[in-house]
Amino acid sequence: MLKDSKAFDSFSVNDLQAAKKFYTEVLGLEVSDNPMGILELHTNGNNPTMIYPKPNHEAATYTVLNFPVPDLGKTVDELIVKGIVFEQYTGEYLQTDAKGISHGNGHGPDIAWFKDLAGNILSVIQQQ
Numbered sequence: 001m002l003k004d005s006k007a008f009d010s011f012s013v014n015d016l017q018a019a020k021k022f023y024t025e026v027l028g029l030e031v032s033d034n035p036m037g038i039l040e041l042h043t044n045g046n047n048p049t050m051i052y053p054k055p056n057h058e059a060a061t062y063t064v065l066n067f068p069v070p071d072l073g074k075t076v077d078e079l080i081v082k083g084i085v086f087e088q089y090t091g092e093y094l095q096t097d098a099k100g101i102s103h104g105n106g107h108g109p110d111i112a113w114f115k116d117l118a119g120n121i122l123s124v125i126q127q128q
Helices: 017-026 072-081
Strands: 011-012 031-035 038-041 049-053 063-069 109-113 121-126
Touching: 011 017, 017 031, 017 038, 017 049, 049 063, 063 072, 072 109
Parallel strands: 011 049, 063 121
Antiparallel strands: 031 038, 038 049, 109 121
């Protein structure tokens, strides 16, 4: 029934203009305004991700957007220079190094998580 639908993802923020600045200036993404008062994030080969304002926004407690990259270490270093602070995890099943990279060690991909200005969790993940 829905297999041919061009599905897209979306998430909320508390300040649309701050989000636009973050996603364009810090992450370097193409962002366009939508007539419905939302933002569209554009990446190659994907449907746009919709970002909408929500006055009572609460940040998601899970990863809302993953960015596969060819060189995770280089991308993390470049984002740190731009002021991104990567999450640090020290749990039994999830641990990150000093930069915030979780090394899958055969149990998943290498990945690093960070938050946008609204507290939503994003990741950069090593392309396989």
